Amino acid sequence: MEEVTLTAPDISCDHCIAAIRNALSKLAGVQFVGGNPQTKQVTIRYDPSVVELTAIEKAMEEEGYPLAS
Numbered sequence: 001m002e003e004v005t006l007t008a009p010d011i012s013c014d015h016c017i018a019a020i021r022n023a024l025s026k027l028a029g030v031q032f033v034g035g036n037p038q039t040k041q042v043t044i045r046y047d048p049s050v051v052e053l054t055a056i057e058k059a060m061e062e063e064g065y066p067l068a069s
Helices: 014-025 053-063
Strands: 002-007 032-035 042-048
Touching: 002 032, 002 053, 014 032, 014 042, 042 053
Parallel strands: none
Antiparallel strands: 002 042, 032 042
């Protein structure tokens, strides 16, 4: 398992975290999604042999939460 914390400046509330969690839960290999609207960060635990980080990042962007560069 890998764990990564990503920052998405457009996260503003718990609804945002729920939307991201819903989108990422559709990806095989994603085991946990948690977030903090105050820090605008999402922590994701995933199996890199099943899903690549780029797919996770793309799913977040498609949900409307692009990552900070």
